[in-house]
Amino acid sequence: MTLNAMTPAIDRNRGDRRRLMALAALALPTLLVAIDISVMGAALPSIARDLRPSASELLWITDSYNFLVAGSMLAMGAAGDRIGRRRMILICAAIFAVASAVGAFATTPLLVILARAVMGVAGSAIMPASMSLIGVLFTDAKARVQAMGAYMTVFLAGMAVAPFVGGLLLAHFWWGSVFLISVPVMAVTMAIAPRLLPETRSGQAPRIDxxxxxxxxxxxxxxxxxxxxxxxxxxxxxxxxxxxxxxxxxxxxxxxxxxLDNPLLDLDLVRNPAAARTLAALFLTSLIMGGSSLFFNLYLQDVQGLTPLGAAWWTLPQIALMIAASNLGPWLNRRLAHRTIVVSMLLIMMLGFTLYAVLPVTWIGRPLAATGAGLAAFGIGAAFPLLMDRVISATPPERAGAGAALAQVSNELGIAVGLTVLGSLGTVVYRARLDLPHSPAAVSVVDGIGEATARGDLRLLQGVRAAFTDAYNVVGLVGLAVLVLVLLLTRPKASGIAPGGRKVE
The missing domain is CATH 4.10.860 (DNA Excision Repair, Uvrb; Chain A)
Structure with missing residues (x-):
């Protein structure tokens, strides 16, 4: 081979390496955004003992981050289109780091809530800007799906590993350590992003409404x-x-x-049948995954009696299967039809939720719950990137950030609503099954375990654990019903035309 013939190959290899390094730079802050969605569950008991928040304050410590991520994402995606996606990542990485440090050393519940809220707004900007840049870096459709798969796997793996990270930190440090882990990661992001990421913005981006x-x-x-x-x-x-x-x-x-001529929510995209169905599928799968994750951790700690770190070890199957899905999904995408992959992964998720629906109170529930969570994580890990790419590819280039935000807001809002709706449903089932309306144990499973332990009442302890397990079983059944609906949403229909003029099937 002559030197002239070798030069394009060398340039391609260098370009591929640089794109992979850029993808890693985009995934790094996303990992922290994902961990912060669910890591607070492990730290809540320690925060409650130290800061003594009211019941309402405790709820907002949990939810302020999630709902600010979901509620701000559309606006922040549009802002990234306007001021530049790389610049948006850098600005918000700095804000995220500062807010994390404030939260770590907060002395009042209100300060924790405000810190989490600011972290949520900053986190809501990082993800749509990152996904827009993936579309710029990987122009080939197959490569883009593969890159999106790796990116979303990092996000989902971050949610899966959060209880393990939280349990490990709390076993050795105080509760503020779950905040402080964000600071060095965001500092590294700010150092490497200007070297690896291109700057892109839209000349036609609308003003922020x-x-x-x-x-x-x-x-x-x-x-x-x-x-x-x-x-x-x-x-x-x-x-x-x-x-x-x-x-x-x-x-x-x-x-x-x-x-509006330039709306925050592009209703043309929402009205596109294929894109609308995909957005609904993203929302619903995220809803059941987010809601069931709350029950998974409480089941292991309060029903099975494990410590946060002990429960965290049972999350390892999720992590392993998520990594496997990240490699299998792109490989399958090169060989099978999009719908075949999505349907297969949804069926695997249904197996996981079937295990949730039959969990017992006894020790055998530990491996069953871990297997169910692992199957659900595997299914969503392989299907999610394909669903995300389907929405983003239907978005006009000048609205790339807003389109990415619309796809991701379906995910984030689904997780947040799942925590609220399935959490509320579980509470209703738990109280009905326990049938002690005036007892402190009826407030929640955590209060029930505490009340039974304080009184040394073994019968009450068994009743609390059985009632919560029944609630978890109901959540499994709801998850199965939702996945049937998602299967219907992903069935093929007549093709539509995306706002950018591209055909969406």
Whole structure:
């Protein structure tokens, strides 16, 4: 081979290595964003003992991050289109690091809530900007799906490994350590991103619509508040007022999007049948994965009696199967049809939720729960990148950040709503099964275990564990029903035309 013939191959190899390094730089902060979605569950008992938050403050410590991620993502995706995606990642990595440090040394519950909220806003900007840059770095469709698969696997693996990370840190350090792990990672991101990532922005990006942003966020938070109030205090006046306000604000948000020339939510994309069905599938799969993860950790710790670190070891099958899915998904995409892969992975997820539906109180529940979680993680790990790419590829190039944000907001909002809806459903089932309405044990499984332990009441302890296991079984059945609906959503229909003029099948 002559030197001239070798030069293009060498250039391609260098270009491939640089793209892979850039992908790693994009995945690094995403890993922390994902870990922070679910790591707080491991730290909550320590925070509660140290800062003494009220019941309401404890809920907001858990949820403020998740809902600010979901509620801010559309606006932050549009902002990245306007000011530059690499610049947005750098700015928000710095904000995320500072807010994490504040949260780590917070002395009041309110300061923890505010720190988590700021982290959520910063995290909401990192993901759509990163996915937009993946589309720039990997222009070939197969390579883009493979890169998206690796990226989303890092995100999902971050959620899976969060309980293990939290348990390990809390076994050796104080609760603030779960915040501090973000600081060095974001510092590394700020150092390497300017060297590895290209800067892209849209010359036609719309102005950031603050009114639409506030309307969407307020609608989401009001509806979530109503759901939580309904479960904790019953359907009182405040719950109905919050629900009504949320619905009205949501309606005003949608009407405003129809009037604007450059809306925050691109309703043309939502009206595209294939894209709309895919967005619904993303939302629903995220909903059941997010909600069931809450029950998985509580089941291992409160029903099976494991420590946070002991429970974390049972999350290792999820991590291993997630890594396997990240390698298998792109390989299958080169050999099988898109729908064949998605349907196969949804069926594997259904096996996982079937195990949730039959979990017992006895020790055999540990391997069954771990296997169920592993199967669910494997299925979502392989299917998710294909669903994400289907939405993003239907977005016009000048709206790449907003399109990526729309896909990711379905994911984030699904996780957050899943924690609320399935958590609320589980609470209702738990209380009905326990049938002790005036006992402190009826508040939650955590309170039930504490009450039974304090009284030395073995019968109550068994009742609490059985009631929570029944609730977990119901969540498994709901997950199966939702996955049947997702299978229907992903069935082939007549092709549509994406807003960018591309055909979406």
């Amino acid at each position: 603050l009114v639409s942003t506030l309307q969407s966020l307020a609608a989401i938070l009001a509806i979530v508040y109503a759901l939580k109030a309904w479960v904790n205090d019953g359907a009182d006046v405040s719950a109905w007022l919050a629900l009504t306000a949320g619905i009205i604000l949501g309606g005003q948000f949608l009407r405003r999007q129809r009037r």
